[in-house]
Amino acid sequence: MNMRREQLAIDPEKCTGCRRCMIACAMKHHGRIDPDLSRVNIIGLESQDLNVPVICMACDTAPCIKVCPMNARIRQANGTVTTNTDVCIGCRACVYICPVGSPRINPYTGRTMTCDMCEGETEPWCVAACRQEKALTLCTQGSVSQRAARQAAGKTKQFHTGGCV
């Protein structure tokens, strides 16, 4: 299994809900300014005045890989898990099993899409778009934010390990 060397860390406290990351993501992957085509999804929790960017966490034992009936969810060399849109039939099994509800559905094709960390770029476009607020940051091994991300992820550890210890 390819372990991720870097990961996107989110800080909902800093997120203003401006959706620049969503536009950057849609521009990078589809060349269009259309938040519906973004792989980042900002969820607004109105009662708490919070905006939470939801991104694929590329779980180590990703449940979406196991439940996809077409085997379209594939682990990439950089550790991310992406949908092979050639075989995806848009059944949304990956959306329903996802512990954070991150896969988004392309409204034009009905297929799912998740974060691929902008493979080949120096940094993901959403991080570049959020450089001022720093709600989305790239954390590498040993960084403080990664430890925070791990701590938060620890709460759902049992789920992520699937059926094995």
Next chain:
Amino acid sequence: MKLVIIGNGIAGNQVAFDVRTKNPDAQIVILSAEDVPEYDPCSLPYFLGGECQQTDVFRKKPGDYAAQRIDLRYDAKAVSIDPDKKRVAIHTGEQIGYDKLVLAHGGDLFIPPIPGIDTPGVFSCKQLSETRKLAAHNGTRAVVIGSGAIGIEAAEALKRKGYEVYVIELMDWILPSLFDEPTAKRLENELTGYGIGVFTHEKVLEIKGAGQVTAVVTDRRTIDCDTVVVATGVVPGTALAQTAGIETGRGIQVNRQMQTSIPDIYACGDCVETIDACTGEIAMFQLKHNAIEQAQVAARHMLGEPVRYLGAYAFARAHFFDTHAATFGKTQRALDCVFGDKRIVEREDKNNYLRVVMLDNRIVGGQAIGTFADELGLLIGAMWRKDDFLDIAAKMRTLPKGGAVHAWPMVRLGHLLGM
């Protein structure tokens, strides 16, 4: 080590390739009852409906086995096991010795004892060979007997192919083991809206036709048809295990390391009886993710790693045309024979519907249609963590407005539950 795997399905292949990645020296033999490389039974209805090519249903190519030095034997049906001499006999009479044996031959389609069930024109949709025959069949009116996940998917696929489709279900509502009545009734309405006839609480008495199916007779009506699809469920294959004297219940009994009652014989996949990861009771969830996890545990234990299987969990989705529904855990009906404080939380918004089943204030299951299903994973997580619903409700009430930044995962869950 000579590893013999009976069954070339999801579980069998997972064991073979997992063992190979960690042990380059092991001799691995897979005995396949069919004549094709590993394919995914979950994708067969989509191949039938023309949503994907036949090549897309395969998980492996023939060359993948040779590249990993795995000896895949086609058309080799294991008939008996001799655990004392550590040998497997196949139908040609050949004896194959083993050091470790894995039973991963899965389940057999349950064929109900209906008169005329073997008439030409009666198909199933569980195996590739059968699905190919159904795909090549030219018909106009089809009756699907049984409305489990396979039945509903087959009905949708046939509708896409231009058939006039009728679904017959013996129980009171469609998808009876996956959904509760209110959810299933909505799905039934959707199905009817797409032009698929649904008849629940009906029993098929006879399949009529001499040489070719002409009609299906139920206790209420006669439906003229030229195609019948039997989708009445899958029963675990235990006959082979019984020849070796392995303990069986509803399926092959295994421990937390996927070992059967006889040393050096493992079992995983659809043929085993496991426990529910959340409730600890005996359960049979013949689903792909469970097969993969069980196979991973078996492979790791075989290689000497300390590993323990946590149990199986139910997760299924029903998807036809533009309707999307998902379910996980237990249904309300499955809880009927369990003591405890039961509670149902329902949310409704136009065509979207959410139903969460709680036992003693802990989420044990849920069903959703439409947009509510998109966040169903949060509830699955809550089920695994055994979150107390009353605690969440109390905290949601006392959260300071705008000041509970770090509680956002709980706030999100609370929003989904309508708190």
